[in-house]
Amino acid sequence: xxxxxxxxxxxxxxxxxxxxxxxxxxxxxxxxxxxxxxxxxxxxxxxxxxxxxxxxxxxxxxxxxxxxxxxxxxxxxxxxxxxxxxxxxxxxxxxxxxxxxxxxxxxxxxxxxxxxxxxxxxxxxxxxxxxxxxxxxxxx
Amino acid sequence: xxxxxxxxxxxxxxxxxxxxxxxxxxxxxxxxxxxxxxxxxxxxxxxxxxxxxxxxxxxxxxxxxxxxxxxxxxxxxxxxxxxxxxxxxxxxxxxxxxxxxxxxxxxxxxxxxxxxxxxxxxxxxxxxxxxxxxxxxxxxxxxxxxxxxxxxxxxxxxxxxxxxxxxxxxxxxxxxxxxxxxxxxxxxxxxxxxxxxxxxxxxxxxxxxxxxxxxxxxxxxxxxxxxxxxxxxxxxxxxxxxxxxxxxxxxxxxxxxxxxxxxxxxxxxxxxxxxxxxxxxxxxxxxxxxxxxxxxxxxxxxxxxxxxxxxxxxxxxxxxxxxxxxxxxxxxxxxxxxxxxxxxxxxxxxxxxxxxxxxxxxxxxxxxxxxxxxxxxxxxxxxxxxx
Numbered sequence: 001x002x003x004x005x006x007x008x009x010x011x012x013x014x015x016x017x018x019x020x021x022x023x024x025x026x027x028x029x030x031x032x033x034x035x036x037x038x039x040x041x042x043x044x045x046x047x048x049x050x051x052x053x054x055x056x057x058x059x060x061x062x063x064x065x066x067x068x069x070x071x072x073x074x075x076x077x078x079x080x081x082x083x084x085x086x087x088x089x090x091x092x093x094x095x096x097x098x099x100x101x102x103x104x105x106x107x108x109x110x111x112x113x114x115x116x117x118x119x120x121x122x123x124x125x126x127x128x129x130x131x132x133x134x135x136x137x138x139x140x
Numbered sequence: 141x142x143x144x145x146x147x148x149x150x151x152x153x154x155x156x157x158x159x160x161x162x163x164x165x166x167x168x169x170x171x172x173x174x175x176x177x178x179x180x181x182x183x184x185x186x187x188x189x190x191x192x193x194x195x196x197x198x199x200x201x202x203x204x205x206x207x208x209x210x211x212x213x214x215x216x217x218x219x220x221x222x223x224x225x226x227x228x229x230x231x232x233x234x235x236x237x238x239x240x241x242x243x244x245x246x247x248x249x250x251x252x253x254x255x256x257x258x259x260x261x262x263x264x265x266x267x268x269x270x271x272x273x274x275x276x277x278x279x280x281x282x283x284x285x286x287x288x289x290x291x292x293x294x295x296x297x298x299x300x301x302x303x304x305x306x307x308x309x310x311x312x313x314x315x316x317x318x319x320x321x322x323x324x325x326x327x328x329x330x331x332x333x334x335x336x337x338x339x340x341x342x343x344x345x346x347x348x349x350x351x352x353x354x355x356x357x358x359x360x361x362x363x364x365x366x367x368x369x370x371x372x373x374x375x376x377x378x379x380x381x382x383x384x385x386x387x388x389x390x391x392x393x394x395x396x397x398x399x400x401x402x403x404x405x406x407x408x409x410x411x412x413x414x415x416x417x418x419x420x421x422x423x424x425x426x427x428x429x430x431x432x433x434x435x436x437x438x439x440x441x442x443x444x445x446x447x448x449x450x451x452x453x454x455x456x457x458x459x460x461x462x463x464x465x466x467x468x469x470x471x472x473x474x475x476x477x478x479x480x481x482x483x484x485x486x487x488x489x490x491x492x493x494x495x496x497x498x499x500x501x502x503x504x505x506x507x508x509x510x511x512x513x514x515x516x517x518x519x520x521x522x523x524x525x526x527x
Contacts, residue, residue, distance in 0.1 A: 040165055042273055045493040046265040047169030047400070047462045048202060049209040050392040056272055087273065 002026075006103040007035040008094045008128060011066050014109025018139045019070060022107040023077040025137075031105075034082045035070050036097055037063060038090040091127045099133050106132050110140045141184060149185050153178070154401040167269075168396070169404045169461065173490065176408020187406050196473065198403030199466045200352050201395050203297070203367050206264065206462065207374020208381045208388075210290050218287040221445040225284070225438055226262075226291020229457045232437025233430050234260035234299065240429045245422060250304070251481055254471030257299050258485045259430040259492075261463035262292040266493050267456045274505060281449045281506060285456050293371065296463050300470060301359075301368035314362030318369035321351065326376050333387070345390055365470055407465050407486055410472060415480040416487055426488040431496070434458040448506070455500035464489030 007022035009015040019035055026033035039059045046052045063085045074081035086093040098106055108125050129136045141149070153175040161168040179185035187195075215222060238256035241247040247255065267289055268277070276282040305311055329347075336343040352370065359366035381388050416423060438457045442450035468485040471477040477485070 042269050043161065043165055043167045044266075044269055045170045045461060045490075045497065046167040046269045047404070048205050048392075049265050049268045050205055050388070051167060051169075051396070052265060052269045052272055053209075054389070054392060 002029045002031045002105045004032045004101065004103045005034070005105045005107060006094075006098050006101065006134075007033065008090075008106065008108045009035050009037050009066065009070070010090070010109070010124075011037065011062060012109055014139060016109075018107045018109040018137075019073060021137065021139045023074060023079050023081075025105065025107070026079045027077055032082075033074070033079055034084065034097075034101065034103070036084045036086055036094060037066060038093045039063060039085055039087045040090060090124055091131065094128060095131045095133070104134050105137065106134055107137045107139060110138050141186065143188065143190075146185060146188060146191070149179060149183060150191070150402070150405055153185075153405060157401070157405075167265075167461075169400070170490065170493065172401050172404035173408040173411075173465075173486070176405040177411050177413065178408075179405065180409030180411065181413045185409055187409060191402055191406055192473065194399060194402040195406040195469065197352070197356070198395070198399045198401075199469055200356055200366055200370050201391075201399055202403065202462050203370045203466065204348075204352060204374040205391070205395065206293060207371040207376075208378050209264070210375050210378050211286070211382075212375065212378055214283050215287045215290055218284050221284055221441075222287035222291055224441045225445065225453065225457065226288035227295065228437035228441055229262055229288060229292045229434060230260045230295030230299075233433035234295070236433035236436075237426070237429050240425070244425070247481065248476070250476040251471065251478075253299075253303050254467060254476050255426070255481070255485060257296055257303075257467035258464045258471070258489060259426065259433075259460070260292070260299070261296050261460040261467065261489070262289045262457050263459045263461040263463070263493060264289040264293065266459040266461055266497055270456065270497060270501060274501070276506065279506075281446055281453065284446055285453055288453075288457060292457065293463055296467065297368040297371040300467055301365050304474065304476070305362065305364035308363060310358075311362035311364060314358045314364055314369075317358050318355065318366075318373075321355070322369060322373050322376050325351070325373055326380060329377065330380055333384075337387070342390065344387055345394060348391065367466065367470075403469070404465070407469060410479060411483045411486055412479050413483075415483045419480065419484055423484050423487055426484060427491050427495075430460070430488065430492055431458055434496075449504075452500050452504040452506060455496040455504060458496040459493055460489045461493040464492070 002025060005022050005026050007019050009019055022033055022035070025031065042052055042055050042059075067083045067085070070081065070083050086097060106128065108128050110125055125138050129138060154172065157171040157175045158168055161171045164171070234256040237259040238252045241252035241255040242249060245252070264286060267285055271277045271282045271286070332347065333344045351373070355366040355370050355373070359369070434457055435454055438454045439450055442453040446453050465486060468477070468482050468489065471485070472479070472482040
C-alpha cells in the first residue's frame with residue numbers, strides 16, 4: 001500500500017514515536033523510509049562570528065545525536081533508513097521535500113519541541129497535515 | 141533610579157532579549173539594542189558609570205573577538221582581490237559619509253569623521269551567518285567576501301585609532317607597548333596557558349582580560365583608542381584560538397553572558413526615538429550615502445574579481461553592525477557626536493545589517509554548491525540487517 005514513507009522528526013518525544021510508527025509501517029510494506037529533520041535558521045544579523053559558530057555547532061551536535069539514535073532504531077527494526085537534515089523553515093522544507101521525493105505517506109508527531117508556542121501560533125503538525133501532498137499519519 | 145534598580149532593569153532586559161533572540165532566530169545583539177531602546181525611551185533606564193565602563197570594555201572584547209575570529213590563511217589565499225574590494229569598501233563610504241555629514245548635514249569635522257568610521261564598516265558576522273546558512277563559506281565567492289571584509293574592518297580600526305589620536309609622549313608608549321604585546325603574545329601565551337590553563341578558576345580568561353585592560357589603559361594614556369591594537373592582537377592569536385576551542389568558547393560564554401549585553405543595551409538606551417522621528421530625512425540620506433558609496437566603491441572591482449556574483453558581493457560588503465556600533469559609541473563617549481547624531485548613526489548601522497542582507501538573499505543569492513542537506517545516514521539501498 002505504501003512504497004515511500006517520510007517521517008518528519010524534530011527530536012521531540014512525539015517525533016520519536018513518529019519514527020517508531022514509520023519503521024513499523026515500512027517493515028510491514030517493505031517501503032523506503034526517509035527521516036528528515038529541519039535545522040531552523042541560524043541567528044541572523046549576528047554581532048560576532050562566534051555567535052553563529054556556536055549556534056551552528058549546537059545544532060550540529062543535536063542533529064548528530066538524533067541521527068545516531070535514529071540509525072540505531074532503524075538497525076534494530078531491520079529497516080533501511082535515509083536520514084537527512086535540511087535547513088530553513090520547517091513546514092516549507094518538509095513539504096517541499098515530500099513533494100520532490102514523491103512520498104505516499106508522511107508520519108509526524110502530534111506535538112513538537114515547543115508546545116506552548118504551538119498552542120499560541122498553531123502547530124507545525126496542523127500545517128503539515130494541511131499542506132502535505134500525501135496521506136498523513138499524526139502520532140499521539 | 142538607584143543602581144540596584146538599574147541593574148535589575150538591565151538584567152531583566154538582557155534575559156528577555158536572549159529568549160526573544162532564540163525564539164526569533166535573530167542575533168541577540170540586535171534584540172539587545174532594541175531592548176535598550178525600550179528601556180531608555182519608555183522605562184526610564186539611563187546609563188551610569190559602571191554601565192559605561194562595562195560597555196567600553198565590551199567594545200574592546202568584541203574587537204578582540206573580531207580579530208581572533210579572522211582566518212589568516214583565507215586572507216592570504218585571496219590577498220589581491222580582497223585588498224582591492226576591502227580597501228574600496230572602506231574608503232568610498234568613509235569619504236562620502238564624512239563629506240556628506242560635514243557639508244550637507246552641517247556636523248562638526250570630528251562628528252563627520254565618526255560618521256565616516258561608523259558607515260564604512262562591513263560586518264563579518266552578518267556575512268558569515270548568511271554564508272553558513274547558504275552553504276557558501278567554502279566557495280571561492282564566500283572566501284573572497286570574508287577576506288575582503290577583514291580588510292574593511294582593518295581600515296575602520298586604523299581610522300578610529302589614528303584619526304583621533306592626540307600625539308604626546310604617551311602615544312609613543314601606546315604604540316610601542318601595543319606592538320610589543322602583539323609580537324610577544326603568540327609567543328608566550330600558548331606556553332603560559334599550557335602551564336596554568338584548564339582550571340576551574342580560569343587563569344587564561346583572566347590573563348586575556350588583563351591584557352585587554354592594559355590595552356585600554358595605555359590607549360587612554362596616549363589619548364587614542366585601543367581598537368586597532370586589540371583587533372591586531374586578536375588576529376595575532378587567531379591561529380592559537382582556532383586550535384583551542386575550549387578557550388574560545390569560555391571567552392564567548394563569559395562575553396555574551398556578562399559583558400557584551402551591556403554594550404548593546406547601552407547603545408539602544410542612547411537611541412532617542414524623538415530625535416529619530418524628527419530626522420527621518422537625514423536617516424534615509426545617511427543610509428543612502430552608505431549604500432551608494434559601497435556600490436560605487438565595491439561593484440566595479442567586484443565585477444572584475446567575481447563577475448557572476450558582483451551584486452551579491454557588493455550587497456554583503458554593505459552590511460554593518462558591530463564595528464559601526466563601536467565607532468558610534470566611541471564618538472558619543474568621547475564627546476565627538478551628540479545623542480541625536482548617535483541615534484542616527486546606530487539606526488543607520490542596524491538598517492545596513494538588515495536591508496542589504498535581505499536584498500542579497502532574496503534576489504542575488506548564488507546557487508549553493510551541491511546538496512542542501514547536511515547529513516545523510518543509512519543509504520536506501522543498504523542491505524537490511526538481520527535478513
